Ligand SMILES: Cc1ncc(Cn2c(C)c(CCOP(=O)(O)OP(=O)(O)O)sc2=O)c(N)n1
């Protein structure tokens with residue numbers, strides 16, 4: 429009779445999961461024993477890096493990513509990354525090795541006490557099988573639960589003495605299970621939504637990350653061109669759901685109640701697709717909606733629909749809904765919006781580059797289908813104004829703002845999308861939360877270009893301090909970090925780009941290399 433170990437690897441293989449992101453301890457060794465030739469293990473030196481790489485891989489591939497962590501300590505280290513994965517609906521299958529069953533109760537070393545509680549509330553489901561025979565079924569449930577809407581991370585704790593136990597006669601029944609989700613709205617629901625959109629005098633579209641995750645970007649463009657309406661990206665954008673050089677594109681909404689209402693003033697119908705209503709951030713109270721505006725929310729996540737403070741909602745698959753809606757939408761007689769004007773160049777400093785000019789240079793030199801993994805918080809707005817993004821899956825930002833996402837996620841995205849150039853655009857503050865990712869970049873020769881914007885400070889916090897009238901907070905500067913030396917220390921080639929010419933040279937080198945390149949760019953604080 430097959431072992432739990434054998435059935436598990438057959439299940440993973442059949443479900444297309446042959447990459448394990450991990451950092452092992454003794455609890456995990458029996459799972460890793462006899463690691464199959466056709467599987468790939470990607471080691472991260474800290475579990476935040478492990479989870480961040482897996483998150484990037486899942487987001488960019490649209491497939492579940494498998495993680496193997498060490499007991500409670502490893503799970504705890506991954507929790508920061510889980511805040512992002514939870515809000516980006518990343519289908520992560522997180523496993524953690526548990527002490528031998530007979531040693532858990534006495535709380536021996538490496539016992540993950542009350543294991544299923546540890547990752548909550550940042551997982552859809554967490555479980556420790558009550559017997560070894562249940563491990564394959566539990567992992568099958570984990571894979572399907574992570575993948576079914578609303579997608580998200582799940583967690584299974586597995587005692588290390590389960591793996592060589594017999595799996596039971598019917599354990600193999602889970603290996604080939606396929607579960608499909610439909611989620612198409614009814615005829616009446618579509619008619620009603622179409623009627624509201626066709627009747628609106630001055631509608632506006634607000635698009636969120638789910639549109640990009642479901643590759644519905646093209647459908648959103650068709651809808652915008654049929655309705656000739658302005659299109660905003662929902663606040664706290666973690667993905668790019670609409671080409672930002674399209675004439676209908678108006679920008680990313682500010683993550684504040686009063687700011688959103690001001691930007692949407694004058695519209696009589698606000699249609700939000702694939703985003704929570706809304707991911708506010710700065711505390712700026714005001715009216716949730718402009719005077720006279722109605723709001724309709726289309727989302728695959730019933731929880732997002734239920735918790736919104738206003739508007740109606742339709743819960744269904746975003747791609748299927750837009751596809752079924754389009755034939756019902758009449759061509760509007762409204763004029764198409766004018767494209768946004770391109771911003772002017774700005775002055776660099778002596779030995780420093782203005783972020784705006786870094787982004788203009790990037791926009792000029794990067795491949796058309798480049799993928800950006802962004803984590804320099806203070807330069808987000810300038811980035812969206814100056815760097816063109818056209819294809820689905822072109823932009824990733826930590827969905828909960830949990831820093832330490834950028835470097836590892838850039839590696840995971842590049843592993844998932846080897847034919848597209850991944851470019852990390854990461855603040856000097858953020859880079860330090862997961863700097864050991866550079867070791868994995870070098871070890872697995874992951875050819876991402878990693879740009880570190882070095883302004884020597886937590887720039888975004890300086891902005892918040894001004895907004896919150898805190899002018900004397902300590903701990904806001906991060907001077908004197910030599911990222912080129914750090915990169916070389918972990919095995920990654922590095923260039924200092926403190927002039928425009930040096931940046932051009934470094935980018936051209938990086939795009940041509942088959943291994944990672946870090947580019948340290950001293951910048952002016954924005
Ligand atoms: C794990 C973690 N710790 C602390 C913060 C707080 N924080 C911090 C520390 C920021 C500064 C980011 O600095 P940076 O150098 O990466 O980018 P900018 O200088 O462009 O803001 S933005 C922000 O929300 C966070 N979001 N996540």
Ligand SMILES: [Ca+2]
Nearest residue numbers: 855856857885
């Ligand atoms: Ca910074």
